[in-house]
Amino acid sequence: MNSPHQAGGSARIEHVVTSGVFELDGGSWEVENNVWLVGDDREVVVIDAAHDAEAVLAAIGDRTLRAILCTHAHNDHINAAPRLSLRTGAPVLLHPDDLQLWTRTHPDRGPDGELHDGRVLTVAGTDLTVLHTPGHAPGSVCLHAPELGTVFTGDTLFQGGPGATGRSFSDFPTIVESIRTRLLTLPDDTVVRPGHGDSTTVGDEAPHLQEWLDRGH
Template identity: 35%
Template sequence: MKVSRFVFNMFGVNTYVVWDPESLEAAIIDPGMIDERERNALDGFIESRGLKATQLINTHSHLDHIFGNTYIKEKYGLEIKAHPADAFLANTLPEQSALFGLRMSLTPQGIDVELHDGDTLFLGKERMEVLGVPGHSPGGIALYCPESNFVITGDTLFPGSMGRTDLPKGDYATLADAIRRKLLTLPDSTVVLSGHGGETTIGNEKKSNPFLK
Protein backbone atom coordinates (compact mmCIF):
# COMPACT_ATOMS: atom_id res chain seq x y z
CA MET A 1 0.00 0.00 0.00
CA LYS A 2 0.95 3.62 -0.44
CA VAL A 3 0.69 6.27 2.26
CA SER A 4 0.94 10.06 2.23
CA ARG A 5 1.00 12.41 5.22
CA PHE A 6 -0.54 15.86 5.60
CA VAL A 7 0.04 18.14 8.59
CA PHE A 8 -3.09 20.06 9.52
CA ASN A 9 -4.53 22.49 12.07
CA MET A 10 -3.01 24.39 14.99
CA PHE A 11 -2.03 21.14 16.72
CA GLY A 12 0.05 19.91 13.76
CA VAL A 13 -1.86 16.65 13.47
CA ASN A 14 -0.77 14.07 10.91
CA THR A 15 -3.60 13.14 8.58
CA TYR A 16 -2.85 10.08 6.47
CA VAL A 17 -4.19 8.93 3.12
CA VAL A 18 -3.52 5.22 2.64
CA TRP A 19 -4.36 3.62 -0.68
CA ASP A 20 -4.07 0.46 -2.73
CA PRO A 21 -2.31 1.27 -6.02
CA GLU A 22 -4.24 -1.41 -7.93
CA SER A 23 -7.83 -0.76 -6.90
CA LEU A 24 -7.13 2.90 -5.96
CA GLU A 25 -9.29 2.43 -2.87
CA ALA A 26 -8.19 4.88 -0.18
CA ALA A 27 -8.66 5.39 3.55
CA ILE A 28 -8.54 8.84 5.12
CA ILE A 29 -7.19 8.51 8.63
CA ASP A 30 -7.59 11.24 11.27
CA PRO A 31 -8.77 14.10 9.03
CA GLY A 32 -7.65 17.26 10.82
CA MET A 33 -8.56 19.94 8.31
CA ILE A 34 -9.96 23.17 9.76
CA ASP A 35 -10.20 25.52 6.78
CA GLU A 36 -10.70 25.64 3.04
CA ARG A 37 -6.97 25.62 2.27
CA GLU A 38 -6.45 22.39 4.19
CA ARG A 39 -9.57 20.77 2.75
CA ASN A 40 -8.48 21.70 -0.77
CA ALA A 41 -5.04 20.21 -0.17
CA LEU A 42 -6.53 16.84 0.76
CA ASP A 43 -9.19 16.87 -1.95
CA GLY A 44 -6.67 17.90 -4.58
CA PHE A 45 -4.37 15.04 -3.69
CA ILE A 46 -7.17 12.48 -3.86
CA GLU A 47 -8.36 13.84 -7.19
CA SER A 48 -4.89 14.08 -8.73
CA ARG A 49 -4.18 10.42 -7.93
CA GLY A 50 -7.59 9.25 -9.13
CA LEU A 51 -8.29 7.72 -5.74
CA LYS A 52 -11.63 6.48 -4.50
CA ALA A 53 -12.08 7.32 -0.82
CA THR A 54 -13.82 4.32 0.74
CA GLN A 55 -13.03 4.59 4.45
CA LEU A 56 -12.84 7.29 7.14
CA ILE A 57 -11.00 6.06 10.23
CA ASN A 58 -10.11 7.75 13.52
CA THR A 59 -7.28 6.35 15.62
CA HIS A 60 -8.98 8.17 18.50
CA SER A 61 -11.47 10.98 18.93
CA HIS A 62 -9.55 13.89 20.39
CA LEU A 63 -10.61 17.05 18.60
CA ASP A 64 -7.44 17.63 16.55
CA HIS A 65 -7.85 14.24 14.88
CA ILE A 66 -11.53 14.65 14.02
CA PHE A 67 -11.89 18.30 12.97
CA GLY A 68 -12.44 17.19 9.36
CA ASN A 69 -14.74 14.23 10.00
CA THR A 70 -17.99 15.92 9.08
CA TYR A 71 -16.53 17.37 5.89
CA ILE A 72 -15.10 14.04 4.75
CA LYS A 73 -18.27 12.19 5.69
CA GLU A 74 -20.41 14.52 3.59
CA LYS A 75 -17.94 15.05 0.72
CA TYR A 76 -17.22 11.37 0.08
CA GLY A 77 -20.31 9.73 1.57
CA LEU A 78 -18.34 7.81 4.20
CA GLU A 79 -19.12 6.56 7.69
CA ILE A 80 -16.97 7.48 10.69
CA LYS A 81 -15.13 4.40 11.94
CA ALA A 82 -13.64 4.44 15.45
CA HIS A 83 -13.61 2.55 18.72
CA PRO A 84 -16.83 2.97 20.71
CA ALA A 85 -14.96 3.74 23.94
CA ASP A 86 -14.16 7.14 22.40
CA ALA A 87 -17.79 7.95 21.60
CA PHE A 88 -17.95 10.30 24.60
CA LEU A 89 -15.20 12.38 22.95
CA ALA A 90 -16.79 12.39 19.51
CA ASN A 91 -20.05 13.47 21.11
CA THR A 92 -18.49 16.29 23.15
CA LEU A 93 -16.48 18.10 20.49
CA PRO A 94 -17.71 21.56 21.62
CA GLU A 95 -16.61 20.78 25.17
CA GLN A 96 -13.20 19.62 23.96
CA SER A 97 -12.86 22.88 22.05
CA ALA A 98 -13.66 24.90 25.17
CA LEU A 99 -11.13 22.86 27.17
CA PHE A 100 -8.38 24.06 24.83
CA GLY A 101 -9.70 27.61 24.73
CA LEU A 102 -10.66 27.46 21.06
CA ARG A 103 -13.37 29.71 19.71
CA MET A 104 -14.73 27.44 17.01
CA SER A 105 -18.27 26.49 16.07
CA LEU A 106 -18.22 22.70 16.35
CA THR A 107 -20.98 20.12 16.60
CA PRO A 108 -20.96 16.60 18.09
CA GLN A 109 -20.03 13.94 15.54
CA GLY A 110 -20.62 10.50 16.96
CA ILE A 111 -19.29 7.20 15.58
CA ASP A 112 -21.06 5.36 12.77
CA VAL A 113 -19.11 2.09 12.63
CA GLU A 114 -17.46 0.56 15.68
CA LEU A 115 -13.92 -0.78 15.40
CA HIS A 116 -12.48 -3.22 17.93
CA ASP A 117 -9.17 -4.88 18.62
CA GLY A 118 -8.76 -7.78 16.20
CA ASP A 119 -10.93 -6.34 13.42
CA THR A 120 -9.57 -6.37 9.88
CA LEU A 121 -10.18 -3.72 7.24
CA PHE A 122 -9.29 -3.98 3.55
CA LEU A 123 -8.14 -1.62 0.82
CA GLY A 124 -8.24 -3.71 -2.30
CA LYS A 125 -6.73 -7.05 -1.34
CA GLU A 126 -4.42 -5.68 1.35
CA ARG A 127 -5.46 -5.70 4.95
CA MET A 128 -5.23 -3.27 7.85
CA GLU A 129 -5.37 -4.90 11.26
CA VAL A 130 -7.00 -2.97 14.09
CA LEU A 131 -4.93 -3.04 17.29
CA GLY A 132 -6.49 -1.84 20.52
CA VAL A 133 -4.08 0.56 22.24
CA PRO A 134 -6.02 2.41 24.96
CA GLY A 135 -4.46 4.79 27.44
CA HIS A 136 -4.06 8.10 25.61
CA SER A 137 -7.82 7.79 25.23
CA PRO A 138 -9.91 4.77 26.20
CA GLY A 139 -10.70 3.96 22.56
CA GLY A 140 -7.27 4.39 21.01
CA ILE A 141 -6.46 2.09 18.11
CA ALA A 142 -3.51 1.54 15.78
CA LEU A 143 -3.75 0.38 12.17
CA TYR A 144 -1.17 -2.23 11.18
CA CYS A 145 -0.49 -3.06 7.53
CA PRO A 146 1.72 -6.17 7.69
CA GLU A 147 2.30 -6.62 3.96
CA SER A 148 3.47 -3.01 3.63
CA ASN A 149 5.34 -3.04 6.97
CA PHE A 150 3.92 0.05 8.67
CA VAL A 151 1.64 0.88 11.57
CA ILE A 152 -0.31 4.11 12.08
CA THR A 153 -0.30 4.68 15.84
CA GLY A 154 -2.24 7.90 16.35
CA ASP A 155 -1.12 9.51 19.62
CA THR A 156 -0.06 6.24 21.21
CA LEU A 157 3.61 6.01 20.25
CA PHE A 158 5.97 8.74 19.02
CA PRO A 159 9.69 8.81 18.19
CA GLY A 160 11.27 8.73 21.64
CA SER A 161 7.99 9.36 23.41
CA MET A 162 4.44 8.20 24.01
CA GLY A 163 1.02 9.83 24.22
CA ARG A 164 -0.02 12.11 27.05
CA THR A 165 -2.40 10.64 29.61
CA ASP A 166 -3.62 13.73 31.45
CA LEU A 167 -6.71 14.23 29.27
CA PRO A 168 -10.13 12.80 30.27
CA LYS A 169 -10.00 9.03 30.90
CA GLY A 170 -6.32 8.79 29.97
CA ASP A 171 -4.21 6.32 31.95
CA TYR A 172 -0.42 5.95 31.86
CA ALA A 173 -0.21 2.32 33.01
CA THR A 174 -2.85 1.27 30.48
CA LEU A 175 -1.04 3.06 27.65
CA ALA A 176 2.39 1.65 28.51
CA ASP A 177 0.96 -1.87 28.72
CA ALA A 178 -0.85 -1.50 25.39
CA ILE A 179 2.31 -0.29 23.65
CA ARG A 180 4.33 -3.20 24.99
CA ARG A 181 1.72 -5.85 24.16
CA LYS A 182 0.39 -4.58 20.83
CA LEU A 183 3.13 -2.47 19.24
CA LEU A 184 6.52 -3.60 20.52
CA THR A 185 5.62 -7.16 19.53
CA LEU A 186 5.51 -6.13 15.86
CA PRO A 187 8.61 -6.77 13.70
CA ASP A 188 11.49 -4.39 14.49
CA SER A 189 11.51 -3.11 10.90
CA THR A 190 7.88 -1.93 11.11
CA VAL A 191 7.68 1.79 10.29
CA VAL A 192 5.76 3.78 12.91
CA LEU A 193 3.62 6.61 11.53
CA SER A 194 2.57 8.72 14.49
CA GLY A 195 -0.20 11.22 15.03
CA HIS A 196 2.26 14.13 15.26
CA GLY A 197 5.85 14.57 14.14
CA GLY A 198 8.06 12.28 12.11
CA GLU A 199 8.33 8.54 11.71
CA THR A 200 10.37 5.91 13.50
CA THR A 201 10.52 2.11 13.67
CA ILE A 202 9.48 -0.40 16.28
CA GLY A 203 13.10 -1.47 16.63
CA ASN A 204 14.28 2.06 17.34
CA GLU A 205 11.64 2.54 20.03
CA LYS A 206 12.47 -0.76 21.69
CA LYS A 207 16.10 0.29 21.92
CA SER A 208 15.90 3.96 22.85
CA ASN A 209 12.45 5.14 23.93
CA PRO A 210 13.00 6.28 27.56
CA PHE A 211 9.32 5.84 28.43
CA LEU A 212 9.40 2.14 27.62
CA LYS A 213 12.40 1.08 29.68
Protein backbone atom coordinates in the same frame (compact mmCIF):
# COMPACT_ATOMS: atom_id res chain seq x y z
CA MET B 1 2.10 19.21 2.16
CA ASN B 2 1.50 15.89 0.42
CA SER B 3 4.27 13.35 0.06
CA PRO B 4 4.37 9.67 -0.99
CA HIS B 5 6.03 6.92 1.03
CA GLN B 6 7.23 3.45 0.15
CA ALA B 7 4.60 0.93 -0.85
CA GLY B 8 4.05 -2.78 -0.51
CA GLY B 9 1.64 -4.86 -2.55
CA SER B 10 -0.61 -2.68 -4.67
CA ALA B 11 -1.19 -0.01 -2.05
CA ARG B 12 0.93 3.01 -1.23
CA ILE B 13 1.06 5.42 1.70
CA GLU B 14 0.55 9.15 1.28
CA HIS B 15 1.01 11.87 3.87
CA VAL B 16 -0.69 15.24 4.36
CA VAL B 17 0.15 17.65 7.19
CA THR B 18 -2.64 19.94 8.41
CA SER B 19 -2.64 22.64 11.08
CA GLY B 20 -5.22 23.69 13.63
CA VAL B 21 -6.07 23.78 17.32
CA PHE B 22 -6.24 20.94 19.85
CA GLU B 23 -8.69 21.65 22.67
CA LEU B 24 -9.24 19.67 25.88
CA ASP B 25 -9.82 20.40 29.57
CA GLY B 26 -10.26 24.11 28.91
CA GLY B 27 -6.91 24.53 27.15
CA SER B 28 -6.05 25.04 23.50
CA TRP B 29 -2.81 24.42 21.61
CA GLU B 30 -1.72 25.06 18.03
CA VAL B 31 -0.79 21.71 16.48
CA GLU B 32 0.23 20.11 13.21
CA ASN B 33 -1.32 16.72 12.47
CA ASN B 34 -0.30 13.89 10.20
CA VAL B 35 -3.10 12.68 7.94
CA TRP B 36 -2.28 9.33 6.36
CA LEU B 37 -3.82 7.90 3.17
CA VAL B 38 -3.50 4.26 2.17
CA GLY B 39 -4.63 3.09 -1.24
CA ASP B 40 -3.90 2.99 -4.95
CA ASP B 41 -5.02 4.93 -8.01
CA ARG B 42 -8.63 3.82 -7.57
CA GLU B 43 -9.46 3.70 -3.87
CA VAL B 44 -8.11 4.93 -0.57
CA VAL B 45 -8.78 5.18 3.16
CA VAL B 46 -7.94 8.21 5.30
CA ILE B 47 -6.47 7.83 8.78
CA ASP B 48 -7.36 10.82 10.99
CA ALA B 49 -9.24 13.58 9.14
CA ALA B 50 -7.58 16.52 10.89
CA HIS B 51 -8.46 20.21 10.57
CA ASP B 52 -8.70 20.71 6.82
CA ALA B 53 -11.15 18.66 4.79
CA GLU B 54 -10.25 20.50 1.59
CA ALA B 55 -6.57 19.56 1.87
CA VAL B 56 -7.51 15.92 2.38
CA LEU B 57 -9.95 16.02 -0.53
CA ALA B 58 -7.20 17.41 -2.75
CA ALA B 59 -4.97 14.48 -1.80
CA ILE B 60 -7.75 11.98 -2.51
CA GLY B 61 -8.42 13.48 -5.92
CA ASP B 62 -10.82 11.45 -8.04
CA ARG B 63 -10.31 8.23 -6.09
CA THR B 64 -13.04 6.52 -4.09
CA LEU B 65 -12.72 7.13 -0.36
CA ARG B 66 -13.67 3.84 1.29
CA ALA B 67 -13.55 4.93 4.95
CA ILE B 68 -12.35 7.58 7.38
CA LEU B 69 -10.49 5.79 10.20
CA CYS B 70 -10.10 7.60 13.52
CA THR B 71 -7.22 6.53 15.75
CA HIS B 72 -9.00 8.31 18.63
CA ALA B 73 -11.50 11.12 19.17
CA HIS B 74 -9.48 14.11 20.34
CA ASN B 75 -10.83 17.03 18.36
CA ASP B 76 -7.67 17.61 16.33
CA HIS B 77 -7.92 14.11 14.86
CA ILE B 78 -11.63 14.18 13.99
CA ASN B 79 -12.66 17.79 13.41
CA ALA B 80 -12.71 17.43 9.60
CA ALA B 81 -14.25 13.94 9.57
CA PRO B 82 -17.96 14.85 9.22
CA ARG B 83 -17.28 17.28 6.37
CA LEU B 84 -15.06 14.77 4.59
CA SER B 85 -17.77 12.15 5.01
CA LEU B 86 -20.44 14.52 3.71
CA ARG B 87 -18.40 15.34 0.62
CA THR B 88 -17.46 11.74 -0.21
CA GLY B 89 -20.11 9.49 1.34
CA ALA B 90 -17.41 7.55 3.18
CA PRO B 91 -18.24 6.18 6.64
CA VAL B 92 -16.46 7.46 9.74
CA LEU B 93 -15.17 4.61 11.92
CA LEU B 94 -14.15 4.92 15.60
CA HIS B 95 -13.58 2.63 18.55
CA PRO B 96 -16.75 2.79 20.72
CA ASP B 97 -14.79 3.56 23.90
CA ASP B 98 -14.07 7.03 22.50
CA LEU B 99 -17.69 8.07 21.93
CA GLN B 100 -17.55 10.21 25.08
CA LEU B 101 -14.75 12.25 23.50
CA TRP B 102 -16.33 12.29 20.03
CA THR B 103 -19.55 13.91 21.31
CA ARG B 104 -17.59 16.84 22.76
CA THR B 105 -16.61 17.84 19.23
CA HIS B 106 -19.56 16.50 17.23
CA PRO B 107 -22.60 16.27 19.54
CA ASP B 108 -25.09 16.07 16.67
CA ARG B 109 -23.38 13.51 14.43
CA GLY B 110 -22.08 10.14 15.56
CA PRO B 111 -19.60 7.82 13.86
CA ASP B 112 -20.95 5.39 11.28
CA GLY B 113 -19.23 2.24 12.51
CA GLU B 114 -16.77 0.71 14.95
CA LEU B 115 -13.06 0.05 14.85
CA HIS B 116 -13.16 -2.85 17.29
CA ASP B 117 -10.02 -4.75 18.18
CA GLY B 118 -9.06 -7.29 15.55
CA ARG B 119 -11.18 -5.85 12.77
CA VAL B 120 -9.47 -6.09 9.39
CA LEU B 121 -10.11 -3.44 6.75
CA THR B 122 -8.92 -4.00 3.20
CA VAL B 123 -8.08 -1.30 0.67
CA ALA B 124 -6.28 -1.76 -2.64
CA GLY B 125 -5.66 -5.40 -1.71
CA THR B 126 -3.87 -4.46 1.51
CA ASP B 127 -5.12 -5.32 5.01
CA LEU B 128 -5.13 -2.96 7.98
CA THR B 129 -5.73 -4.67 11.33
CA VAL B 130 -7.17 -2.69 14.23
CA LEU B 131 -5.18 -2.89 17.48
CA HIS B 132 -6.97 -1.43 20.50
CA THR B 133 -4.28 0.51 22.39
CA PRO B 134 -5.94 2.49 25.20
CA GLY B 135 -4.05 4.95 27.36
CA HIS B 136 -3.87 8.24 25.48
CA ALA B 137 -7.63 7.89 25.15
CA PRO B 138 -9.91 4.98 26.09
CA GLY B 139 -10.67 4.14 22.47
CA SER B 140 -7.24 4.74 20.98
CA VAL B 141 -6.39 2.30 18.21
CA CYS B 142 -3.43 1.64 15.97
CA LEU B 143 -3.73 0.28 12.45
CA HIS B 144 -1.20 -2.37 11.46
CA ALA B 145 -0.48 -2.87 7.76
CA PRO B 146 2.01 -5.78 7.69
CA GLU B 147 2.27 -5.82 3.89
CA LEU B 148 3.42 -2.21 4.05
CA GLY B 149 5.70 -2.82 7.02
CA THR B 150 3.89 -0.06 8.87
CA VAL B 151 1.77 0.67 11.90
CA PHE B 152 -0.22 3.91 12.14
CA THR B 153 -0.14 4.79 15.82
CA GLY B 154 -2.16 7.99 16.21
CA ASP B 155 -1.08 9.50 19.53
CA THR B 156 -0.18 6.18 21.19
CA LEU B 157 3.49 5.98 20.18
CA PHE B 158 5.78 8.70 18.84
CA GLN B 159 9.44 9.01 18.02
CA GLY B 160 10.88 9.15 21.54
CA GLY B 161 8.06 7.70 23.59
CA PRO B 162 4.38 7.32 24.37
CA GLY B 163 1.66 9.87 23.80
CA ALA B 164 0.60 12.33 26.49
CA THR B 165 -1.44 11.07 29.43
CA GLY B 166 -1.80 14.21 31.55
CA ARG B 167 -5.34 15.07 30.52
CA SER B 168 -8.86 13.70 30.95
CA PHE B 169 -9.60 10.11 29.90
CA SER B 170 -5.88 9.17 29.77
CA ASP B 171 -3.69 6.90 31.87
CA PHE B 172 0.09 6.40 31.78
CA PRO B 173 0.34 2.76 32.98
CA THR B 174 -2.35 1.83 30.45
CA ILE B 175 -0.59 3.42 27.47
CA VAL B 176 2.75 1.81 28.38
CA GLU B 177 1.06 -1.59 28.67
CA SER B 178 -0.62 -1.06 25.29
CA ILE B 179 2.71 -0.21 23.70
CA ARG B 180 4.46 -3.15 25.38
CA THR B 181 1.88 -5.77 24.45
CA ARG B 182 0.48 -4.56 21.13
CA LEU B 183 3.23 -2.54 19.41
CA LEU B 184 6.63 -3.73 20.66
CA THR B 185 5.61 -7.26 19.68
CA LEU B 186 5.61 -6.21 16.01
CA PRO B 187 8.75 -6.76 13.89
CA ASP B 188 11.56 -4.35 14.77
CA ASP B 189 11.67 -2.89 11.27
CA THR B 190 7.96 -1.93 11.36
CA VAL B 191 7.72 1.78 10.55
CA VAL B 192 5.75 3.74 13.16
CA ARG B 193 3.74 6.53 11.54
CA PRO B 194 2.27 8.71 14.32
CA GLY B 195 -0.39 11.40 14.46
CA HIS B 196 2.17 14.17 14.92
CA GLY B 197 5.85 14.54 14.12
CA ASP B 198 8.38 12.26 12.46
CA SER B 199 8.16 8.54 11.86
CA THR B 200 10.29 5.99 13.71
CA THR B 201 10.48 2.19 13.97
CA VAL B 202 9.42 -0.34 16.56
CA GLY B 203 13.05 -1.40 16.98
CA ASP B 204 14.17 2.16 17.68
CA GLU B 205 11.53 2.67 20.38
CA ALA B 206 11.66 -0.74 22.09
CA PRO B 207 14.86 -0.09 24.13
CA HIS B 208 13.24 2.94 25.78
CA LEU B 209 10.38 1.05 27.45
CA GLN B 210 12.10 0.85 30.85
CA GLU B 211 12.93 4.57 30.62
CA TRP B 212 9.23 5.33 30.15
CA LEU B 213 8.35 3.15 33.12
CA ASP B 214 10.97 4.86 35.28
CA ARG B 215 9.93 8.33 34.15
CA GLY B 216 6.25 7.83 34.99
CA HIS B 217 4.15 10.88 34.23
